[in-house]
Amino acid sequence: xxxxxxxxxxxxxxxxxxxxxxxxxxxxxxxxxxxxxxxxxxxxxxxxxxxxxxxxxxxxxxxxxxxxxxxxxxxxxxxxxxxxxxxxxxxxxxxxxxxxxxxxxxxxxxxxxxxxxxxxxxxxxxxxxxxxxxxxxxxxxxxxxxxxxxxxxxxxxxxxxxxxxxxxxxxxxxxxxxxxxxxxxxxxxxxxxxxxxxxxxxxxxxxxxxxxxxxxxxxxxxxxxxxxxxxxxxxxxxxxxxxxxxxxxxxxxxxxxxxxxxxxxxxxxxxxxxxxxxxxxxxxxxxxxxxxxxxxxxxxxxxxxxxxxxxxxxxxxxxxxxxxxxxxxxxxxxxxxxxxxxxxxxxxxxxxxxxxxxxxxxxxxxxxxxxxxxxxxxxxxxxxxxxxxxxxxxxxxxxxxxxxxxxxxxxxxxxxxxxxxxxxxxxxxxxxxxxxxxxxxxxxxxxxxxxxxxxxxxxxxxxxxxxxxxxxxxxxxxxxxxxxxxxxxxxxxxxxx
Amino acid sequence: xxxxxxxxxxxxxxxxxxxxxxxxxxxxxxxxxxxxxxxxxxxxxxxxxxxxxxxxxxxxxxxxxxxxxxxxxxxxxxxxxxxxxxxxxxxxxxxxxxxxxxxxxxxxxxxxxxxxxxxxxxxxxxxxxxxxxxxxxxxxxxxxxxxxxxxxxxxxxxxxxxxxxxxxxxxxxxxxxxxxxxxxxxxxxxxxxxxxxxxxxxxxxxxxxxxxxxxxxxxxxxxxxxxxxxxxxxxxxxxxxxxxxxxxxxxxxxxxxxxxxxxxxxxxxxxxxxxxxxxxxxxxxxxxxxxxxxxxxx
Numbered sequence: 001x002x003x004x005x006x007x008x009x010x011x012x013x014x015x016x017x018x019x020x021x022x023x024x025x026x027x028x029x030x031x032x033x034x035x036x037x038x039x040x041x042x043x044x045x046x047x048x049x050x051x052x053x054x055x056x057x058x059x060x061x062x063x064x065x066x067x068x069x070x071x072x073x074x075x076x077x078x079x080x081x082x083x084x085x086x087x088x089x090x091x092x093x094x095x096x097x098x099x100x101x102x103x104x105x106x107x108x109x110x111x112x113x114x115x116x117x118x119x120x121x122x123x124x125x126x127x128x129x130x131x132x133x134x135x136x137x138x139x140x141x142x143x144x145x146x147x148x149x150x151x152x153x154x155x156x157x158x159x160x161x162x163x164x165x166x167x168x169x170x171x172x173x174x175x176x177x178x179x180x181x182x183x184x185x186x187x188x189x190x191x192x193x194x195x196x197x198x199x200x201x202x203x204x205x206x207x208x209x210x211x212x213x214x215x216x217x218x219x220x221x222x223x224x225x226x227x228x229x230x231x232x233x234x235x236x237x238x239x240x241x242x243x244x245x246x247x248x249x250x251x252x253x254x255x256x257x258x259x260x261x262x263x264x265x266x267x268x269x270x271x272x273x274x275x276x277x278x279x280x281x282x283x284x285x286x287x288x289x290x291x292x293x294x295x296x297x298x299x300x301x302x303x304x305x306x307x308x309x310x311x312x313x314x315x316x317x318x319x320x321x322x323x324x325x326x327x328x329x330x331x332x333x334x335x336x337x338x339x340x341x342x343x344x345x346x347x348x349x350x351x352x353x354x355x356x357x358x359x360x361x362x363x364x365x366x367x368x369x370x371x372x373x374x375x376x377x378x379x380x381x382x383x384x385x386x387x388x389x390x391x392x393x394x395x396x397x398x399x400x401x402x403x404x405x406x407x408x409x410x411x412x413x414x415x416x417x418x419x420x421x422x423x424x425x426x427x428x429x430x431x432x433x434x435x436x437x438x439x440x441x442x443x444x445x446x447x448x449x450x451x452x453x454x455x456x457x458x459x460x461x462x463x464x465x466x467x468x469x470x471x472x473x474x475x476x477x478x479x480x481x482x483x484x485x486x487x488x489x490x491x492x493x494x495x496x497x
Numbered sequence: 498x499x500x501x502x503x504x505x506x507x508x509x510x511x512x513x514x515x516x517x518x519x520x521x522x523x524x525x526x527x528x529x530x531x532x533x534x535x536x537x538x539x540x541x542x543x544x545x546x547x548x549x550x551x552x553x554x555x556x557x558x559x560x561x562x563x564x565x566x567x568x569x570x571x572x573x574x575x576x577x578x579x580x581x582x583x584x585x586x587x588x589x590x591x592x593x594x595x596x597x598x599x600x601x602x603x604x605x606x607x608x609x610x611x612x613x614x615x616x617x618x619x620x621x622x623x624x625x626x627x628x629x630x631x632x633x634x635x636x637x638x639x640x641x642x643x644x645x646x647x648x649x650x651x652x653x654x655x656x657x658x659x660x661x662x663x664x665x666x667x668x669x670x671x672x673x674x675x676x677x678x679x680x681x682x683x684x685x686x687x688x689x690x691x692x693x694x695x696x697x698x699x700x701x702x703x704x705x706x707x708x709x710x711x712x713x714x715x716x717x718x719x720x721x722x723x724x725x726x727x728x729x730x731x732x733x734x735x736x737x738x739x740x741x742x743x744x745x746x747x748x749x750x751x752x753x754x755x756x757x758x759x760x761x762x763x764x765x766x767x768x769x770x771x772x773x774x775x776x777x778x779x780x781x782x783x784x785x786x787x788x789x790x791x792x793x794x795x
Contacts, residue, residue, distance in 0.1 A: 144761055148788075201790030205761065208793050212754040303793075326662065326686075326736050334738050341631040348684035374631040379795075 037253060038496045044246055045489050051239045052482050055269070056474035058235045059276050062228025063470045066283040069221030070467065073214060073290050074460035080134045081210045082298055087131035087152070088203040089306035090124040095195045096313025097121040098163050102188055103320045104428060105175040111428040111435060128156065138210045145209055148202050155199045162191035178319055178424035185321050192317065196331075200310070204303075211299055215291075222287050229280035236273025240266055243485070254492055261488030265481045272477045279466055286463035294456025297380060301449045304339050304376040305442065308404070311335035312438055315408060315427055319415070332408070340401060341375035355409045362402045367391035377401065380448070390455075393448040400441035407434040545621050545745060545752035551596050553587045554606030554620035554744070555579050558697065561722020561776045562626055565605065579603045582718065582776040583741075586643050587624040589768055590743070593759035594752075608675070612636045615746050622756075623744030626716065629792050638749050638794060639742035640756035643763070644773075645789045647735030648681055649717040649782075653705060654730050659712055661734035665690040668711040671701035678715035681737060702727050721780035731782050742792060753794035764788035 033039035072078065100117050108114035132153055139145035166187035173181045180188075243266040250259050311332050318328040333351050342357035361372050368386025371378055377398065384390050407426070411434070415423040422431070429435035545551065556563035559581065566578040584603065591601050606614050606625055614620045615637055626646070629639045652659050659665065665688050672679040672692035679692050693710050695701045702723050704710045713720065713729075716739050720731055743756050763769045770786035777784060 144758065144765060147765055148761065197785055198787040201788055204790045205757070205788065208791050209754075209757065209761070212750075212757070212794065215750065216754070330736055331738070337631065348680065350685040350687075374635070378631075 038493055040249070041489060041493055044242075044249065045485060048239070048242045048246060048485050049482055051235065051242055052269070052478050052485070055232075055235050055239055055272070056478040058228070058231045059272075059474040060471075062225060062232055062276075062280055063467060063474075065221055065224040065228055066280060066287075066463070067467055069218055069225065069287050070283075070460060070463040072217050072221065073287065073295060074456075074463065077138065077210070077214045077217070078290075078295055080138050081207060081214050082295070082302070083134040084131055084138065084207045084210055085299055085302040085306070086127055087135060088200060088207060089302065089309065090128035090131060091152075091156070091195065091199055091203050092306050092310035092313065094121055094124045094128065094159075095192055096309055096316065097124065098166070098188070098191065099313050099316035099320060100428075102166065102170050102180060102184060103316045103424065104177050105170070105173075105179065107177045110177055110424075110430065125160075135206050135210070138213075139206075142209075142213075145206065148206055148209075152199055152202050152206070155194060155202075159191055159194050159199060162187065162194060166191055177428070178420055180320050185323075189321065189324075207299065207303075214295070218287060218291055222284055225280055225284050225287070229277050229284070232273060232280065233277050236269060236276070239269045239481075240273070243269065246485075246489075250488075250492060254495070259488045259492075261484045265484035265488065268477055268481050268484070272474065272481075276474065279470065282466055283463055286459045286466065290456050290459035290463070292383075294452055294459060297383070297452040298449055298456065300376050300379060301445055301452065304380075305445045305449075307335050307376070308339050308401075308441070308445075311339070312404075315411060318412075319420070319424055319427060322420075325415075329412070336405065337375060339375050340373055340377045340398075342373045351409075351412065355405055358405055359402060362398045365395065365398055367395060390448070390451045393444065393451050397441065397444040397448050400437070400444045403437045404441045407432060407437060542618060542746060544749045544755075546594060546749075546755045548594075548596065548621060550600040550602070551591050551594070551621045552602045552604055552619070553591065554611065554614055554623040554625055555581070555583050555587065555603050556607070556625045557605040558699070559583075559626065559719055559722055561725055562718060563624070581722070582644075582772055583624040583626065585772050585776075586763070586769075587622065589763050589772075590622075590624075590643075590756055590759040593762060594755055611744060615744050618746070621746075622752075625744075626719065626739075627742055627744050629740040629742040634792070634795060636747060638745045638747050638753050639792050640745060640753040640794065641742040641760055641791060642740035642789045643743060643760045643769075644718065644741045645785065646716040646718045646739040646741055648678060648715060648737040648739065649720060649735050650732045651705070651713045651720040651724055651729045652711065652732060653708075654728055656711070656730065660732055662686060662714065662736045663688060665712055665714065667691070669693045669709070671695050671698070671704060671710050671713045673698055673701060673715075676715065682714050686736070698723060702729070705729060717782050718777060721777040721782040724780045725777070731780060733781075733783050740789070740792065750794045757791050757794070760791075761788055 034043060097117050097120050100111055101114060101121075104110040104114065104117075111117065112120070132149060135149045135152075136146065139149050166184060169184045169187050170180070173184055175181060175184070243262055247259060247262050247266070250256060250262070314328045314332040314335065318325050318332065321328065329351065333349075333354060336354060337349070340358065340362075342354065342361045344353050344357050347353045347357070358373075365371070365381070367381075367384060368391070371381040373381070377394075381394060381398070384394050410432070411423050411426045414420075414426060425431045427434055557565035557579065562581045563579055563583045564581050566580055587603075588598055588601060592598070604620055606620055606623055608625075611623055611625065611627060612633070615623060624643075627633075627639075629642060633639070648662075650659060650662060650665065659668065662682060663686075665682055668690050670679055670682060670690045670692060672694050674694065674696055676698075679690075682688050682690050683692060690712075693704065695704055695710075698713070698715065698719060701710065701713045705713055706727060706729075713723075717731060717735060718741075720729075723729070724731060743753075743760075745752050745756070760769075764787065769788075770784075773784045773786060
């Protein structure tokens, strides 16, 4: 059923006009042919065919939008934004390592050890560079963002210089742990102020800003997919209704019960539209999962991890710079609050009440029950289900965090009682498992991130898989429907020959 | 052929109208489905990113930050002439959102009504020493902070023995009704200062000058604004972070992201540094002229 039938179908065009060939256009415009049955049949067929052609066009557009959104969040900007999150983490951990090195002084075996601390520092420096490259790529078309990335890189150079000076002075001083000479403290203050007041905020904003771009394009693409779905349903309904109307017309005009070809065309169209709208709904769902369960959670956990490392560094700073101890204690509290903010009621917001309410509320935490605490981990807890790997890892993370805060409480107790050396020993793990337990918290938050990364990868894989074959399918089905329509109408037209 | 046509002529009209009805039905469905398709992106009130005019909530009684210049200048709700750092920052940000100064209306918005004013649309944005806290974030979307202020201490010029918050032990400090600042010293830090009640920070300044109290402890920008007019020394020993955010209707993420970009630009092009020096430069306060860490739009 290829060329021949179509030519045959086309041959008896305008039978009324055929007797008066010269008057053809005029007759056409006058529209009298529309009052004849073959004329109506042809007009109806053309209408159906036009609607059938529109269907794959509309579908193609919606599928293209879906494909774009998978590309953005799953393969291009999404992973890059996550990579820039490393920048904040690497920078803040660099400064924490410097604080450790200065704090232990000449006792190179304390904590994770002098050499290992410097190795970690170098590794973070390399990670910061790699993340900055990703950030620079994301900022290619955004001058403000590019400037911020440049400022961070330039600032990092200055920071390393200041750290070099502090370490030189530190080596020369050859001091016991926790007893830093004022000039070392002064030199370190310059470095850490640069890091904490200028570089870290900018690094944080880079991830926020590029994440905002991803959010915006996902939102736009998602609503394009959903309105595409509405258009597919609409066009599909139109085709089906036209086919049914044609069926009715044929049945009444020619006194036949059913036209098998048209029935087949109707079923094929309905099936394509049903599967197509289902696919688009599923795509919008995959996008939502990838964004909310994957991307958003990965980013906020990476923030929680970076902020808690930075708070852990504040403990060292608290010990090495007694004149600023109050400030560092306050920043420790602020950072802890942004990671997890227990409901303290009307109690004053200080560390003492923080420890107590945290202990109470994390201790009472049951997955799936209402969550009384806010903050980054609070948000994650609220979004988590009652069971499954996410709930398990979250519970582990919360408990590990509780232990970290308990170590902090013990360290500050010692310091407040005047036992500075005891506080340093506790913080550096000589008389406690403080470092190991912080490591356990870090590992727990890493596994929790892993759960979300898995959810993200799965959603993107599903989205990629769902779209496979959808470039070819709609045109093929539409072509088949068109042929069926022609095949269904042709024998009826032949009756008039 | 003609015979067929004749016999079915009356029916044709009926069929045609049936077919037409089907087409009309499809068209009606199309029209009905359209609003659903278009309404997907909308979520109630428009974002501040797309408004032609803006009503901005500011304070009216904080010199250097938000001060209403003439009391008789306004009517109900306090329209009138405002000045200060918050007002200038708001004007800059609104400009970056495409709203020129003549299409901004400032409105006095006191601390107790801020959340409600945003929720019911009385104001579109708030720049009013509005500290970002976890609890407020559940009610309000915060852009910024546009500045991180710190609680600090103001003493009479010449006072040498108060150098940080701990030195407030046994000293008389101002306890402004409804303000949390004195509690942060006495309750949060457990420093045994002696609170002396006062109705406003303006009254605190008079008390300090008259020797009825020894120190005023609150946000450094507020202290700097007062100190600029009346003397006094800021001790430059900050002990909290107060993140001054831009309050937006809860859920206006697009507006929030636009405001953050405006703030980034404000620091990059030097406007922020210039405004900070303009309003607080004379106070002796250490100012941070690098962009603050944003809170993230939620």
